[in-house]
Amino acid sequence: MGKTLDNVYKHQSLVYKYFLYVVSVALIVFFFPKGGKFKYEFQKGKPWQYENLYAPIDFSIHKTQQEVEEEQSTIRTNKTDYYTYSSTVVSEVRAEVSNGINTLFQTEIFTSSQRESLRNLSEEVLTDVYDHGIFQNMPQSRGTVVVKNNEAQPIAPNDYQNVELAKKAVTEYLSDANSYGTDRLSGIIRNNLKANLFYDNVLTESALNDELSKISYTRGEVDQGKLIISKGEIVENEDFKVLSSLRDEYESELWMGSNYYFILLGYTILVALVLIMLFLFLKRYRSDIFLNNNKVTFIFFNILLMVVATTLMVKHYENFVYMVPLCILPLVLKNFFDARLGLFVHVLTVLILGFVVPNSFEYIFLQIIAGIVTILTASELYKRANLFISVGQITLIYIVGYFAFHAIHEGNLDNIEWVLFGVFVLNGLLTLFAQPLIYMFEKIFGLVSDVSLLELSDTNSKLLKELSDxxxxxxxxxxxxxxxAEAAANEIGANAMLVRVGALYHDIGKMENPTYFTENQITNVNPHDDLPPKESAKIIIDHVIKGIEIARKNNVPDRVIDFIRTHHGTTLVYYFFKKQQELDKDADPANFKYPGPVPFSKETAILMMSDAVEAASKSLKNPTYGIIDAFVEKIVKGQMQADQFLNANITLKEIEMVKKVLKQKLTNIYHLRVEYPE
Incomplete structure (x- = not known):
């Protein structure tokens, strides 16, 4: 048991990677939509590339979403509006009219027969007017039903009337009566008319929902054994609908019963293979990242973020899957690492998502092309215009790609879903969120982006201002x-911004004892003259340790602190070692060596060469081309012989290019002119 724990402790970094790998596979498979995968790929307008396909099971042909929506729209357009007939209002009107007639009889003289005639006329008029009822608001629908005495009675449009039309009908009805007092009766009835038909929203919506629920989502059946499509036949619109219905039925059947575990196993194996490819790539080509668990976690976190966002979008809003800004992934990874890693991770992520998105071929094609464009166009993201230009090109690629696929599928430009253009534009706007996302990742994972390097390179920053003072x-x-160093880095394709920042901060440890370093001595007094060589060497060597402490205290990123650690590597403080040898021939050189480590990247190697050359160049008197050439060669050769570049991924050819740049720059610094032959 103890040995097992010891092995786990010794290989804890590897154990963590295994754990991260297993958790990532599990999470990705967990978020996958619950469905199997149809074994045939097909596209509208393309030939059927497989053998003749016969229906393996009985299944229904599903209507397209557009067809269903058209049926729903037709039902809503032709829906029946329900109105409630209020008998209470009619009774109130009758009572008010009766009171008006009684008042009329009291003010004027009518015979009994005239009174009876007027009362009968009022009843006839009210019965006729309220036969179908009077609408409060005239109905807009041609299908109108009045609920009267718990019975539904349809009303024809020519029977629609509101209060104004009812008043006209009363006037016309009584004008034909030709009896004494009808004009006064007409006024009484018209003044008391009220609407008694009121829109019943609850009943109307209930009836509409009932009609909508009767819509069939299928249109026909396909019997088992029937030929669906022949080999080489073009997948036309009807064939596409039948094949899509078979695919949906097949995938839903697959996920039932014992098939569930086999599908789960299949998804797990495929996702595991994809993530293994990522580990192999990192181990073989990016070993420094592979050994850094923080960076590996960061890469896996970004993959999971995009997979989860896309699978959730597919599950809830499948038609808007392109709204997920997948190109943020290569943008972010290129910013923190390099273009090759960014594109490789992007392609692997798209392959994983190809299992779950609709029209996987189109999706994979568009996303890979967009990722390539992102890698090729996105550079120097600390310049805001560059990000906007890159996002504009990404959006254009999506739009052009959609046009191309639509033309292939439909053979024309009809039925273009214009809403997708809005989705692509929104995708571009969300991609702009890469900038704040990069800042968040810097704080969470302790990484450094070009934006942060640009801020650190400001010579008015607190730490550099203190150094200058x-x-x-x-x-x-x-x-x-x-x-x-920046010029040399540009020459060999290294990270010039990182090298420049590392160079600005590499000697901040000298702030502790500035007068012990010759460049800060403004008089002829040298404090080292009063110290033994061993103590002087310790002060010189300690500026590396003190620089690291100052940098950490001021929250300088580790990526920049690496330049402070390595800019002298494990070289010898040669001047004081020689002075010590004059006192003691058996002096131990270990006491005069910097603690290291040696440079481990192109950038740190460039800084070591540039620092040594610049510092030593101050001793040159009357330099010429030949002197500078021999001077640079001697310094770099000494560093190589001291094995300072063994761990740096810099080639001999690149070292020669760096030396060439250093010679040119020193020539410019000393304003040398061309020496003409005598």
Whole structure:
């Protein structure tokens, strides 16, 4: 048991990677939509590439979403409006009319027969007017039903009337009566007319929902054994609908019963294979990232983020799957690492998502092309215009790609879903969120982006301002080294921004004892003259340790602190070692060596060469082309012989290119002119 725990502890980094791998596979498969995968790929307008396909089971042909929506729209357009007939209102009107007639009889003289005639006329008029009822608001629908005495009675449009039309009908009815007092009766009835038909929203919606629920989502059956499509036959519109219905039926059947576990196993194996490819790539081509669990976690986190976002979109809003800004992934990874890694991870993520998205071929094609465009166009993201230009090109690729696929499928430009253009534009706007996302990732995972490097390179920042005040000579030396190192990095394709920032901060440890370093001595007094060589060497060597402490105290990123650690590697403080040998021939060189480590990247190697060359160049008197050439060669050769570049991924050819740049820059610094032959 103890040995097992020891092995786990010794290989904890590898154990963590296994754990991250298993958790990532499990999470991805968990978020996958619950459905099997149809074994045939087909596209509208393309030939059927497989053998003749016969229906393996009985299944229904599903209507398309557009067909269903058209039926729903037709039902809503022709829906029946229900109105409630209020008998209470009619009774109130009758009572008010009766009171008006009684008042009329009291003010004027009528015979008994005239009174009876007027009362009968009022009843006839009210019965006729309220036969179908009077609408409060005239109905807009041609299908109108009045619920009267719990019975539904349809009303023809020519029977529709509101209060104004009812008043006209009363006037016309009584004008034909030709009896005494009808004009006064007409006024009484018209003044008391009220609407008694009221729109019943609850009943109308209930009836509409009932009609909508009767819509059939299928249109026909296909019997088992029937030929669906022959080999080489073009997949036309009807064939496409039948094949899509078979696919849906097949996938839903697959996920039932014992098939569930086999499908789960299949998904798990495929996702596991994809993520294994990522680990193999990192181990073979990006070993520094593979050994850094923080960076590996960051990469897997981004993959999971995109997979979860896309699978959730497919599950709830399948038609808007392109709204997920997948190109953020290569943008972010290129910003923190490099273009090759960013594209490789993007392609693997798209392959994983190909299992779950509709029209997987189109999706994979468009997303890979968009990812390539992202990698090729996105550079120097700290310049805001570059990000906007890149996002514009990504959006254009989506739109052009959609046009192309639509033309292939339909053979024309009819029925274009214009809403997808809005989706592509929204995708582009969401891709702009890469900038704040990069900032968040920097804080969460402790990484450094070009934006942060740009901020660190500001010479008015607190730490560099302090360096210029306390050790102005060192500050000027750092600026010179930054210029040399940046030029060399550009020459061999290294990260020039990172090298420049590393050069600006590499000697901040000299702020502790600035006068012990020659570039800060403004008088002829050298404090080392009063110290033994061993103690002087310790002060010089300690500026590396003190620089690391100052950098950490000021929250300088580890990626920049690496330049402070490695800019002297494990070289010897040669001047004081020689002075010690004059006192003691058996002096131990280990006491005069920097603690290291040696440079482990192109950038840190460039800084070591630039720092040594710039510092030593101050001793040159009357330099010429030949002197500078031999001088640079001697310094770099000494570093190579001391095995300072063994761990750096810099080639001999690149070292030669760096030396060439250093020679050119020193020539410019000393303003040398061409030497003409005598």
């Amino acid at each position: 306390k050790a102005p000579g060192t500050f000027h030396h750092s600026l010179q080294v930054a210029n040399l």
